[in-house]
Amino acid sequence: MLVAxxxxxxxxxxxxxxxxxxxxxxxxxxxxxxxxxxxxxxVLVAVGGWVLPAFARSWSSASTPSATSTRDRGGRR
Incomplete structure (x- = not known):
């Protein structure tokens, strides 16, 4: 590789x-x-690389119901 x-x-x-x-x-x-x-x-790439993962974590936790709310509705955990 080095020769090439x-x-x-x-x-x-x-x-x-x-x-x-x-x-x-x-x-x-x-x-x-x-x-x-x-x-x-x-700067745009650095800020995007910092902000997007933070929002992705909050979106994923907001979209999945917690165990408490599922239990309150009578569902299984």
Whole structure:
């Protein structure tokens, strides 16, 4: 694997990622409120990774009836 990677770097003159699309480059080089777009993307992903699991836990516990409420209705536990 290491040999293949080294060979690929030699063939490509150490240019492993070549992007020639101007719109793509302009988007990721832009700034929003003085902060690079890539930083905003990182913040959104980090906040989403923190918030979504918290809500998923509360949704799953809210959707399943507790043992007490099931017993109160005369059901089995």
């Amino acid at each position: 990677r080294g060979l690929a770097e030699i063939i490509s003159n150490r240019r492993t990622q070549i992007v020639d699309v101007d719109g793509y480059l302009e988007f990721f080089r832009a700034d929003i409120l003085g902060v690079p777009v890539i930083v905003w993307i990182f």
